[in-house]
Amino acid sequence: MSKGLDYDTLNENVKKTAYAVRGELYLRASELQKQGKKIIFTNVGNPHALGQKPLTFPRQVVALCQAPFLLDDPNVGLLFPEDAIARAKYYLSITSGGLGAYSDSRGLPAIRQEVADFIERRDGYPSNPEHIFLTDGASKGVMQILNAIIRNKNDGILVPVPQYPLYSAAITLLGGSLIPYYLEETSNWGLDIDDLHQSVVQAKMKGITVRAMVIINPGNPTGQCLSASNINQLLKFCFHENLVLLADEVYQQNIYQNSRPFISAKKMLLDMHAPINTGMQLVSFHTVSKGYWGECGQRGGYFEMTNIPSQTVDEIYKISSISLSPNVPAQIFMGLMVNPLKPGDISYQKFVTECNAILESLKRRAHIMTDGFNSCRNVVCNFTEGAMYSFPQIKLPPRAIEAAKKAGKIADVFYCLKLLEATGISTVPGSGFGQKEGVFHLRTTILPPEEDMPEIMASFKKFNNEFMQQYDGTGSSGYSRM
């Protein structure tokens, strides 16, 4: 008698789904760790796991909110500063019974107002809290929106290649079609409108209706920051092709150069004229997991809907309501992130110092890593302009590719597994993100502690040299950018 959960009868879409970030390399690394090997996990953007300390002020506020009895205790001032106490009192007053009660399914109204205010300050245009939904991490929001859009496999979603594989996984799970558009590595991972256009034409020929376009800005894994003119072009493109733009902007606080600051898709859209500024549909995503906060474990995020019809908003609300509410502590983290301390607040100086230290260090590490990779044989690496990753291209010699084939592995998986075994550095192979045929990469994060970076890069270089020596023996055909 076949059983309910036999492998054969599982939902096919589940079986087809892949998510490399916690896939083969990560599982192998975890196994090796259990066996006692020292592993440096650079497979996921998880700052606190690599020693980044949480910011002090938000933790103080949330701790007070979690245990309101503290606020009644005369000794509370011994452990918590006045402004944290005041802020905690405020947040408790806007919950419907403390952190243990389900909130509104869209998130607490007062916090959504804080998010709206933040967006208005950032972009210069008013924002409606009714169109802002807080979610258990940005990922949940992405799934929810894609679920609303995708009806069947004839619905296509334009996704950048390389991409963060949440998108490919979600589209597969939901039974839609992923339409790739390739970012151009030699132009700093830039977006090519002609290529985009081609992708849509080809999709249409296959009978696919392209419904939405995803952009990740700053990019993951690629780290590029989109220029204003690029965003402008793609907004016009989306409007013309009748696509909803899904703007994943979770790394908007992680910018490591001055020539391309972060500009939100919403601001660019509202800067344009009618009919596009009121006609183009946009959903923007943000999170508390990245930036210099790195509070991944809280699972806090939001999406903002622009120019989405109210009936659609109601349907999306209905889906939110089935899960009752996003977790309340993370909502408070979100409020604190979008509405931080001001000059004059007691904790302001310390807070700003902590934030700047993290951001400056990330910038330094972005450089160390890029330069380090570029000094390696057969490795070229674009600079990490933003986000948290480095995505070097590894020019694998033909003999290595053959060896990989013999071992039954994709070439970059083969390389990354060898790297892991030799050095304990756990990365994600580029094939997990998508890349052009015959071009290989790996993704690592810039998150290991700064003091460990030189050793990590030295360790990588040594491994890479040996690997290239083994599979590209002559030494004269090697290439490096530096």
Add this chain to the structure above:
Amino acid sequence: MASSTTKTPPVSIDNINPKVLNCRYAVRGAIVSHAQRLQNELQTNSDSHPFDEILYCNIGNPQSLGQKPISFFEQVVALLDNPAILKKQQTHSLFKPDAISRASQILEIMPGKATGAYSHSQGVKGLRDAVAAGIQARDGYPANPDDIFLTDGASPGVHKMMQLLIGSEKDGILCPIPQYPLYSAAITLHGGSLVPYYLDEETSWGLEVSEVKKQIEIAKSQGITCRALVVINPGNPTGQVLCEDNQKDIVRLCKEEGLVLIADEVYQENVYVEDKKFNSFKKISRSMGFGDDDITLVSLQSISKGYYGFCGKRGGYMEITGFCREVRDEIYKLSSVSLCSNISGQILSSLVMNPPKEGDESYESYTEEKNTILSSLARRAKILEEAFNSMEGVTCNRAEGAMYLFPRLSLPTKSIQAAKVENIAPDAFYAHRLLDATGIVFVPGSGFGQVDGTWHVRCTILPQEDKIPSIVTLLKAFHQNFMNEFSD
């Protein structure tokens, strides 16, 4: 020239995913929107309605109605949110010593001693160890931490199972009627078919295996293969606690029919009657000598209910036993796409399954808090049950467990006709009228499913004890007026 305004926008009601359009979730549906509208009106003008406040009896959200959180749990979570203070001298003047030591213990088993990092996608190993130990202590049978997935509430676990099991509308999931509408919504969203089996109101919402078998056959004849059986024990909205023999029949049925047994046990700590006791389906299966080869079982628990009521933290777990390695890998993969559940909720799951024990400093205060809450819930359940039974044309089974009453209303024909005119279900018509007259929010029974031609409302037992008398008075008065107005 074709103008862009005549195009169908990329996402509109005309081209949104029809599964999204078709699903419903009454607990936060139309009645709640109505209530929120009235609440806003009251805020602008306190005289706008014949009542002062909205009394939300629609949702199992205890702390929103004043239920106090268990202090030991609160303290541990607060300390872990701000671990910098664990080593400070002053902390001892604010926190209990065993809360400090438990928080310190938990911090030790968090990788990197970090509480803000993504954890393993099944949840922090050390916390799953604690949950497994708690399951073992509860049931007397071993639990494997690798079988446990810590989730943001129990609801994500339900969604994962539906995703796994449903490939098309030919895949059926057996659900009790009445049911908690997460199940109907999730099945619709994932494109499957809900195969109803009717609980018997006459016999305290009894579950008859013969009824389930009958429904399996009917489904088969419609080309639907049943993949799983959902049992909610204690029941929601119906409140019944299954007896052991019944549970054994269910386990046997699932084994015979090759069904996954999805045991929603989130109300396991909410049992109010002397003659019933909660037994987990895991315990029952193991006591019958059934192991992993005999039955595939998914057991769901949550931190939102019980005596802890931490709805807003979103914590819970599913324990999955009796399935092969490849399937476990798929479940893991699904979990990994969302990375992990929130850490605070994970910590609370480990605390709920591993609370203070005799001899611990906080044991006495913990036990007192727990018993106060549970005995109050039992009293409120009784008072409201009696109130409903005293009303004309209303019968109400007792709430043996969970947090709800589900009285049956014999609605007069005229009210049923009036409802038809307004194009809503008769019990929704009643509920809206009740809300307009009294500010009390009940969820119409049609939101949960019921035998055709019967009408119910679901009412929580959660309003504060001192508010209950006035709720009863308002309710009785309204009901009398309603029956008079629509009498034949």
